[in-house]
Amino acid sequence: MTSSSETHRSGFACFVGRPNAGKSTLTNSLVGTKVAITSSKPQTTRHTIRGIVHRPDAQLIIVDTPGLHRPRTLLGERLNDLVHTTWSEVDVIGFCVPADQKIGPGDRHIAQELAKVARRTPVIGIVTKTDLVARKHVAEQLVAMQELMDFTEIVPVSAVDHFQVDLLSDLLVRQVPEGPQLYPEGEITDQPEESLVAELVREAALEGVRDELPHSLAVTIDEMAPREGYDNLVDIYVSLHVERSSQKAIVIGRNGERLKEVGERSRRQIQALLGSKIYLDLQVKIAKEWQRDPKQLRKLGF
Template sequence: MEDNALSDAPVEAVSLTDAASVPADFAAPEGFRSGFVSFVGRPNTGKSTLTNALVGEKIAITADQPETTRHPIRGIVHRPRAQIILVDTPGLHRPRTLLGERLNEIVKDTYSDVDLICMCVPADEKIGPGDRWIVDAVRKVAPRTPLIGVVTKLDKVSKDRVGEQLLALHELLGGADVVPVSATKDVQLEVLKDVLTEHLPEGPKFYPDDHVTDDDRDTRMAELIREAALAGLHDELPHSVAVQIDEVMPSPTREGVLNVHAVIFVEREGQKAILRGKGGRRLSKTVHDARKEIIDLVGQNVYLDVRLKVAKNWQSDPKQLGRMGF
C-alpha cells in the first residue's frame, strides 16, 4: 500500500580508501597538510551540525532525534595550507537491531581509516558510561590514531560549566587537546580548524577546491527528504524511516523542471499513517519542505513525488537492509 503526495508549484557510501585513491594532482604548496578526521560520540551530540558549520554548507541532515545519521558523510574544509576531510559517522551506540549492528560496523571501519578522531561531548550533558564506552571502543579499533576532544553546544551553558566539561573530557582522553565550540553560534570554529590542521600529516589535496562533499546527488536528495519527514516526530518513529530515490529525470512537458520520484519506507501501517497525517497534511508539508531544500541543492525547479510504503521490520531483515544499502 502506498500514498502519494505531489507538488507541482514552480518554485551508497564510498570507503575512505576509495576516496584516498583519487589522483592527488591538485596543486598544493610545500608543507600542505591534508587528511581524514572523524567526529565520534554518542548520538545527538551535534556532530552533523558541527560538520555543516565547518564546511560552510549543509551536507549532513540534522534532527532532534538520536541516531539520525545513517552513513559516513564526507565534508571538505578548504584552507590555504590544508584540506580537512571531515567524516560524520552514525553515532556509536549499543545496537537494538540488525541495522544498529551494521551502523556500528560502518563506524568502526571508518575509525581504522582516518588520520584523527575527535570525541564530541555536549557541554550540557555530563560525561557518563556511554562516553567512556565509546572511547574504549575507539582505542580498541584504532589504538594508534590520535584523539582530541570537542565540547559542543557551549552556548547552552555557563562558562564555569564549559570549563568543568573541558577538564572532564581532557581527563577522559588521557590529556589530549580539547576545544570548546558552538556550531550554531560560530564560536571557536576557526580555532578548531587550526587544531585539526596541526594534527594532520603533510600531504596532497585529495579534492578540487570547489568540492564540499563526495556524496552523490541522489543520496543527498534522499537525506533531505528523510530530514523533512523526521521533523517534529517522536523518538520512537525516526529509526523506522528510510528513503530511496526511484527516479530523477527532466520533465518531458515542463522545460527546466527536474522530476524527482522517491519512496519513504516505514515498518508498520501505523507509522505510515503518522507520516501521512490527517488529510495527508503532514506528507504534503514533508514534500513542500524537502522540495525547497532540493531546489537549493540542484539549482533548478523541481517536481517532487513522494510515496509512503511499508517494508515490515526492515531494520532487522538482512535482505531488506541489503536492498536499502546497509
C-alpha cells in the same frame, strides 16, 4: 629555510558522539557556506562525505561513521567492527560532548571503544555548544572530559557563535599528513573517485623521490570495482607510468621494497576514502616520453 606555511596537508576526519551532540552543526560550521555538502555515494564508496574544509594550507575531508551500537547481536558486533575499521582509517577523530549535558554512560561507552584505537588514531575531545552554559560550567566539563580518556587535545567550541571553530580546524589539520588537495574547491561531487585514488597513489609514489621524478610520473586506474560475492572489498588495478627504465627502478626500489611501501601508504588513505577494504595492484610501466606525446597524454588522462 623551510617554512611550515608552505606545506599542504590533506586527510580525513570524523566526529563521534551520542545523538544530538552537535556533530552535524559543527561540521557545517567548519566547512562554512563556501562548500556544498555532498551525500553522493558512488558504488564503491561506503563513507559518506559530510563536508570538505578547504584552506589555503590544507584540505580536511569529514566523513560519516556509522553509529556505535551496544553489541547485543552478531550484527551489532559486525557493525561495531565497521566502526573500528573506519576509526583506524581516518587521520583524526573528534569526540563531541555537549557542554549542557552531564557526561553519561553513552559517552563512557564511546570513550571505551575509542581508547582501543587511540594509540593509532589521535582523538580530539570537543566540548560543544558552549554558548548554552556559563564559562564556569564549560571549565567543569573540560575537567570531566579529561577523566573520560586520554585525548590528544581538548577544546571547547560553539558552532552557533563560531567560538574556537577555527582553532578546532587548526588542531584537526595538524593531525593529517602532508598531501595535495584531493578535491577541487567548490566542486566535490564532480571529481570521479578514480582520480582521487590515482592522486593518492601518485603522491605516495613521489614521496622521497620528488626530485628524481619531478613530472615523469603519471598514474592511471585500469580497473576499480567491488569484488563479486564480497560486500566490503574493492579491487583496484593501478598503473604507474614512467618515461625511462631508470625511473622504473626508482619507483620499484631494491627488491620491490619501495613499491611495497607505496602500496602500504596509499592503501590506508584509499580505504579511508572508499570506506571499504581494498585489494591494490600496482604495475609500473614505461610510456616513453609520455609528456611529449599527445596520444599518450590522452591515454593517461591529461
